Amino acid sequence: xxxxxxxxxxxxxxxxxxxxxxxxxxxxxxxxxxxxxxxxxxxxxxxxxxxxxxxxxxxxxxxxxxxxxxxxxxxxxxxxxxxxxxxxxxxxxxxxxxxxxxxxxxxxxxxxxxxxxxxxxxxxxxxxxxxxxxxxxxxxxxxxxxxxxxxxxxxxxxxxxxxxxxxxxxxxxxxxxxxxxxxxxxxxxxxxxxxxxxxxxxxxxxxxxxxxxxxxxxxxxxxxxxxxxxxxxxxxxxxxxxxxxxxxxxxxxxxxxxxxxxxxxxxxxxxxxxxxxxxxxxxxxxxxxxxxxxxxxxxxxxxxxxxxxxxxxxxxxxxxxxxxxxxxxxxxxxxxxxxxxxxxxxxxxxxxxxx
Amino acid sequence: xxxxxxxxxxxxxxxxxxxxxxxxxxxxxxxxxxxxxxxxxxxxxxxxxxxxxxxxxxxxxxxxxxxxxxxxxxxxxxxxxxxxxxxxxxxxxxxxxxxxxxxxxxxxxxxxxxxxxxxxxxxxxxxxxxxxxxxxxxxxxxxxxxxxxxxxxxxxxxxxxxxxxxxxxxxxxxxxxxxxxxxxxxxxxxxxxxxxxxxxxxxxxxxxxxxxxxxxxxxxxxxxxxxxxxxxxxxxxxxxxxxxxxxxxxxxxxxxxxxxxxxxxxxxxxxxxxxxxxxxxxxxxxxxxxxxxxxxxxxxxxxxxxxxxxxxxxxxxxxxxxxxxxxxxxxxxxxxxxxxxxxxxxxxxxxxxxx
Numbered sequence: 001x002x003x004x005x006x007x008x009x010x011x012x013x014x015x016x017x018x019x020x021x022x023x024x025x026x027x028x029x030x031x032x033x034x035x036x037x038x039x040x041x042x043x044x045x046x047x048x049x050x051x052x053x054x055x056x057x058x059x060x061x062x063x064x065x066x067x068x069x070x071x072x073x074x075x076x077x078x079x080x081x082x083x084x085x086x087x088x089x090x091x092x093x094x095x096x097x098x099x100x101x102x103x104x105x106x107x108x109x110x111x112x113x114x115x116x117x118x119x120x121x122x123x124x125x126x127x128x129x130x131x132x133x134x135x136x137x138x139x140x141x142x143x144x145x146x147x148x149x150x151x152x153x154x155x156x157x158x159x160x161x162x163x164x165x166x167x168x169x170x171x172x173x174x175x176x177x178x179x180x181x182x183x184x185x186x187x188x189x190x191x192x193x194x195x196x197x198x199x200x201x202x203x204x205x206x207x208x209x210x211x212x213x214x215x216x217x218x219x220x221x222x223x224x225x226x227x228x229x230x231x232x233x234x235x236x237x238x239x240x241x242x243x244x245x246x247x248x249x250x251x252x253x254x255x256x257x258x259x260x261x262x263x264x265x266x267x268x269x270x271x272x273x274x275x276x277x278x279x280x281x282x283x284x285x286x287x288x289x290x291x292x293x294x295x296x297x298x299x300x301x302x303x304x305x306x307x308x309x310x311x312x313x314x315x316x317x318x319x320x321x322x323x324x325x326x327x328x329x330x331x332x333x334x335x336x337x338x339x340x341x342x343x344x345x346x347x348x349x350x351x352x353x354x355x
Numbered sequence: 356x357x358x359x360x361x362x363x364x365x366x367x368x369x370x371x372x373x374x375x376x377x378x379x380x381x382x383x384x385x386x387x388x389x390x391x392x393x394x395x396x397x398x399x400x401x402x403x404x405x406x407x408x409x410x411x412x413x414x415x416x417x418x419x420x421x422x423x424x425x426x427x428x429x430x431x432x433x434x435x436x437x438x439x440x441x442x443x444x445x446x447x448x449x450x451x452x453x454x455x456x457x458x459x460x461x462x463x464x465x466x467x468x469x470x471x472x473x474x475x476x477x478x479x480x481x482x483x484x485x486x487x488x489x490x491x492x493x494x495x496x497x498x499x500x501x502x503x504x505x506x507x508x509x510x511x512x513x514x515x516x517x518x519x520x521x522x523x524x525x526x527x528x529x530x531x532x533x534x535x536x537x538x539x540x541x542x543x544x545x546x547x548x549x550x551x552x553x554x555x556x557x558x559x560x561x562x563x564x565x566x567x568x569x570x571x572x573x574x575x576x577x578x579x580x581x582x583x584x585x586x587x588x589x590x591x592x593x594x595x596x597x598x599x600x601x602x603x604x605x606x607x608x609x610x611x612x613x614x615x616x617x618x619x620x621x622x623x624x625x626x627x628x629x630x631x632x633x634x635x636x637x638x639x640x641x642x643x644x645x646x647x648x649x650x651x652x653x654x655x656x657x658x659x660x661x662x663x664x665x666x667x668x669x670x671x672x673x674x675x676x677x678x679x680x681x682x683x684x685x686x687x688x689x690x691x692x693x694x695x696x697x698x699x700x701x702x703x704x705x706x707x708x709x710x
Binding site for chain 1: 375427569587592669
């Protein structure tokens with residue numbers, strides 16, 4: 001039994017693997033693989049429709065929201081968002097609270113003015129800045145809801161009238177929230193939605209089309225809306241895996257039920273870290289992420305030793321991001337509670353042994 | 356037994372489906388699915404390395420060529436190519452010989468001057484223009500080697516000193532050619548390379564970086580070269596399917612062997628069309644594609660009847676593109692000769708019955 005704490009691509013439900021594996025041999029009893037059917041077939045259209053409709057249902061989205069499945073990953077959204085929404089003379093507000101958000105800021109500067117409302121860079125992004133002002137004149141306010149690398153998460157939606165744009169790559173569908181408050185949400189699929197190779201974008205229908213610049217067809221949100229995410233050949237299999245994972249989430253009780261599980265997993269892990277002096281969590285307590293927990297051991301040899309123990313116990317993906325070090329444990333929707341029990345038991349044994 | 360003549364996504368080798376299906380349950384005996392492993396693992400790095408190296412080997416590429424696996428499909432290359440290579444005041448030459456090439460022309464015009472050297476649009480792209488001049492001052496000459504929709508194919512590389520850029524989406528790796536003649540080749544994977552959701556780009560190392568414009572990180576070829584196609588999370592599974600398909604092609608004897616099979620399949624089909632007066636091939640004989648054969652029946656009722664017969668005989672994907680009508684039969688690398696035998700037998704029976 002392997003326990004997969006990987007930060008992404010990451011664990012998906014076992015039944016999704018089973019169903020995806022079968023569909024590669026025989027999809028929908030067509031006698032064809034999901035890999036060899038045309039995207040313009042009724043059979044694939046049904047997959048795309050169901051995936052979009054499950055997103056709307058699970059997130060309780062209003063009718064003015066469009067659900068898109070696009071190529072390119074969240075890194076493409078870093079520039080596609082400002083290309084579509086930010087005129088050269090206009091200003092967008094950004095929160096600088098992690099490495100991914102800082103990359104988004106860099107790309108936005110190619111298209112217009114960027115006002116960084118606050119930053120926690122000075123402290124290696126170990127907390128989420130608070131108490132900042134967002135100018136009413138900003139065309140949008142962009143932030144990252146969960147910082148995969150640093151292990152911080154924003155637990156409330158900022159109070160502002162400025163349209164909200166959020167990168168939710170690593171916590172989408174993990175916690176209940178009023179998703180309708182956002183004008184644009186994007187998220188790489190490879191954590192809570194499905195497999196790597198597709199990007200979920202949820203967008204207000206009336207948000208794009210206001211900038212004056214001309215842009216490539218493939219980068220224009222309006223073209224993707226008009227073509228139902230099939231402007232060109234979509235990543236068929238990745239969309240299919242999203243649909244299977246969304247089906248599983250619905251069956252499991254939806255976002256409310258998964259939030260309870262996520263809170264239970266995170267509580268067990270953080271309580272364990274806090275109770276064992278050998279482990280240290282560098283992140284501000286109120287900003288701790290339910291999805292990615294970062295912790296360290298002061299002694300480098302002990303760190304190596306604990307990583308070896310994890311490996312021997314088939315705990316996969318526990319090593320911290322190369323820019324942070326230590327350990328990072330990702331607890332996405334599909335991670336069973338039992339995996340956290342195995343990990344925390346190992347942590348307790350290790351702490352006891354080290355006295 | 357289903358016979359899959361679909362234009363893309365399209366048939367792949369049976370053993371690729373088998374291996375991909377297994378890897379979704381247990382990849383490399385890791386006890387993990389290929390869908391849940393990190394892209395920075397040694398295991399996935401080995402997949403990426405092998406896929407790149409197989410492309411180099413199968414295409415006999417020189418050392419100055421970089422092999423990239425990128426997001427976004429060929430449609431993204433329509434603008435990424437001129438964004439990287441065409442300065443605002445410079446001119447690129449384009450051949451207008453099909454609907455996909457005409458889309459590439461549209462996107463290039465956003466970035467610089469476009470000189471269309473020749474066009475067969477006036478005759479619905481039923482032939483490949485010849486005898487045109489390419490100005491020596493053009494920074495590159497772009498053309499589509501095979502026109503999936505119209506069923507035409509360029510059977511020789513144009514004689515010019517201008518750097519060549521080609522969209523080879525629907526015939527890459529199907530026929531021997533001097534791939535080193537091209538400064539940039541791109542191809543959506545979903546025909547001869549693997550599964551939908553990834554794009555192969557083969558580029559001269561010294562070609563990008565000469566334009567003055569600033570561009571988004573994700574669109575800069577140099578960034579992808581520097582990061583070995585892992586600037587962001589790659590479409591892991593789609594790259595894996597490419598690797599499996601490339602392995603199969605090598606085992607089958609490489610491009611030379613598959614060309615012989617492709618010629619044999621195309622000969623059987625075109626000979627059949629030519630021998631049966633009820634069927635008509637609208638494309639100029641010398642420009643017929645080995646990959647996609649387009650043909651028609653004058654009588655609309657007979658057309659419907661033949662399509663029903665195909666359906667009943669489990670011949671999949673025979674209907675023509677909505678913009679052309681009639682029939683389109685795609686015979687990519689993985690299509691067995693036997694499938695063309697079944698189709699042509701049905702055509703002969705049908706012609707006999709119709710007298």
